[in-house]
Structures are given as structure tokens and as C-alpha cells.
Amino acid sequence: MLKRCLPIFFFITLFLNFTTYSQDLMIRGTVGYATFNLSGMEKLQNQIISASDLPLKITDSFPNQPYYKIQLTRKITSSEGVGIFGGFFSTGGRVTASDYSGRVTSDQLLSCYQVGIHYEKMVNENSRITPFIQTQLSILSTRLKLKDEIIFANGSRAEEITLLTAQNVAIEPVIGVEINMLPFPLRFGVGFLFNITDFPLHLKGNKDAKLRINGSYFSANLSGIRLSISSGLGF
Secondary structure (H helix, E strand, O other), rough: HHHHHHHHHHHHHHHHHHHOOOOOOEEEEEEEEEEEEEEHHHHHHHHHHHHOOOOEEEEEEOOOOOEEEEEEEEEEEOOOOOOOOOEEEEEEEEEEEEOEEEEEEEEEEEEEEEEEEEEEEEOOOOEEEEEEEEEEEEEEEEEEEEEEEEOOOOEEEEEEEEEEEEEEEEEEEEEEEEEOOOOOOEEEEEEEEEEOOOOOEOOOOOOOOOOOOOEOOOOOOOOOEEEEEEEEOOO
């Protein structure tokens, strides 16, 4: 874990040193809506059903979900800025069956932490409504929690939990507008996240134990559309 964090700490320290003497800083919070390309997760659910003799059914299949980010940006010219950011999003699926004897559930809980750098350019930055473009380059640290649980009619239960992880690189171009008619700037953006790498999920702590489905390695591709609204504070 320490080795993975060292590059992140390095970039953050470098950025903070770079901005020590500048007043052109903006911290911005973002809430958005994300779509995902998770066809592999649907295959995983179908594999769980086909491997069981129980009448399992899919009740949740990785719906699109909100995501959250925080960005720190420094102006390098009157219309350009660079910065660092972190984000989080999650989704999940469930396969279940029940009858008079009890209930069986299999949950697939997918979460991702995102850390990266970004570059942005404002177009006609002195206007009240300012178009902007932004490019984000990030590391995606993904975790898939597989939780199988049996609940018997008498109330007793048994469960098994398996954790899988993967790290990948992504790029996200964003276009949008910034509204400067309020006491604080308000942004609306549309982007698309592309997975540059697509490394398979593996057991936590064992990179050689990779998840396979029908003989093929399995990954969680988080590519998709990102709609966002954000606001910030300059200092």
C-alpha cells in the first residue's frame, strides 16, 4: 500500500510547493452522475447463476450512480490552470433466491477511488458565462467485494466475503461552462472517462490470483459518460 501511495504523495507535495507563493488557487467540490461500461459484471452475475442449483435471480445489476470529486487548481496564466484531484464512486449488483427454508444472497459491491492531475483552459474568461475544456489523467483503484450470505428460517446465518482489487489508468476529457453571476462560480460539465489500461481484478494481496470467467480474465471497465455540477472557493 505504501509503494502505491508514494507517487501520489510526490505529486501532491510537488503541486503544493509549486503553489506556495500563489494566490490564484481554487478548491472545488463536484457532484456528478456516472454511467459505466460494466458488461463484464453482468457476465459475472450470469456465471454465479449458472454455477448454482438454486433458482437465483438478478435483482440489482450495477445501476448508474452519483460520483464525487474534490479538485485543487492553480492558475498558470489568466485562462489556464493545472491541479490535482481525488474522487470516489460506487455501484453494485445482487443475485438472490428465497423460499420457506431461508434466503440466499450474493452481493457484488464495486467501488473506486480516483486520484490524478488535470489541465484546464477557459475561453473568454472575463465573461459571465465562460466555456471551458479540461483533461483529467488519473489512477483508478478499484475494489470488488463479493459477499455471499445464507439466512436460515430460524434466523441463523453464514457468510463468505472475497475481496478483489485492480489499479488502472484513465483519461477524462471534459467540456462545460462556468457561470460567474453568483457570489461563487458554478460549473456544469460533460465528460467521458476512458480506461487507458484494463488490468484484471485479482485477490487482494495476491496479484497472481486473477479472476477468470469462462477462461478469460475479468476486469471492471469503468468507462462511461460523466455529467457534473461543481462550485468552488478561491484563495
